[in-house]
């Protein structure tokens with residue numbers, strides 16, 4: 001256990017993040033005490049006590065990065081995190097690949113600097129000096145920021161928006177899942193009711209955004225292919241008849257789990273303007289599929305992929321997770337070899353994040369004896385395989401409690417990158433989100449962001465659908481966000 005003593009809790013979130021990155025899984029308790037020092041961490045395990053003092057005189061006056069946080073506070077925070085990082089690094093003998101960065105959107109930093117006209121070398125120097133990021137992650141985030149900037153040039157942020165539709169049902173619950181997921185079997189009799197509620201939301205968007213340009217559509221979940229072929233057909237048809245698709249750059253359906261995909265469903269999707277689908281194996285190791293609660297085989301993944309290709313889907317993403325229970329470096333290598341044979345158009349590599357609400361966390365004693373390791377070597381294996389397939393990294397994000405304290409990276413062939421994924425990460429455009437548990441994000445001129453969420457509980461969502469629509473109306477009406 002780590003006892004953290006703070007004389008001011010305003011940076012508690014960041015300090016915790018950094019401690020968790022150095023000491024994953026350690027419990028942290030916080031006590032606020034008036035004192036000269038700003039932070040004191042009692043590291044019971046190593047028998048160390050770390051005290052970081054901070055005074056106004058030590059403020060780094062050269063930091064210019066504007067992130068919406070008042071510059072002075074940003075500088076204080078950066079300075080404090082560097083001091084703490086150096087102390088923790090000394091205690092553990094370790095450096096972190098992302099330095100002091102603990103947020104989920106590290107590419108926003110190089111993107112902000114490059115947009116302001118900074119040169120690449122200046123951006124790299126700023127990241128290394130301010131956040132102590134290692135050379136690999138600095139280079140990766142700049143490469144991605146540049147690619148994102150190129151892809152986002154096609155968008156008219158002021159007049160455009162994106163649409164998300166969440167289908168929060170799955171055949172079974174994966175071991176690591178912390179998303180809004182409900183058993184598809186139990187909800188089957190009420191799926192029509194769910195669709196009708198989504199259609200009411202679509203009708204609101206159709207009216208409220210009639211003067212705006214729809215740029216991307218993403219049907220996610222959960223598992224959208226838990227809908228029947230007929231229901232998928234109606235949902236996609238309803239979207240197509242409700243909106244002008246003249247400015248549409250991308251239409252994704254996250255088909256997701258192979259155990260929910262059938263030829264009939266793929267044919268239904270194919271009849272519409274869908275440009276990109278996702279078939280997500282997570283791993284190509286049979287034993288692991290069983291451990292994580294997937295009721296399908298590796299052969300099912302291969303069969304479904306070939307079936308989709310044969311039907312003409314020419315932009316297929318495959319999601320992977322590194323650090324799954326019992327998997328090691330050789331398993332990752334074998335999974336990548338299998339993917340290389342399939343030749344998908346996108347590969348999204350996630351590092352396992354152990355979420356509080358997941359079965360993996362709740363049943364921790366059953367799994368803690370298994371390896372759950374991700375490291376730079378495994379990340380490199382996936383990167384090399386993606387590059388061998390002709391792909392480049394195009395988006396990146398991080399989560400709390402990630403295996404190896406690394407990142408999630410999306411790779412794509414030229415012209416096949418998922419634009420919606422970039423928009424979600426870089427927060428440049430409003431995203432109107434429909435369905436239980438979805439979060440609408442309004443991006444106002446100047447970059448201010450506000451959210452309106454739909455309740456997660458499906459029963460509540462169905463009962464309170466008018467309120468969900470009203471929440472969006474209030475968000476977008478008061479101040480025209482787009």
Ligand code: SF4
Nearest residue numbers: 170173174177181222
């Ligand atoms: S498919 Fe995704 S949403 Fe569904 S249970 Fe697995 S992790 Fe959760």
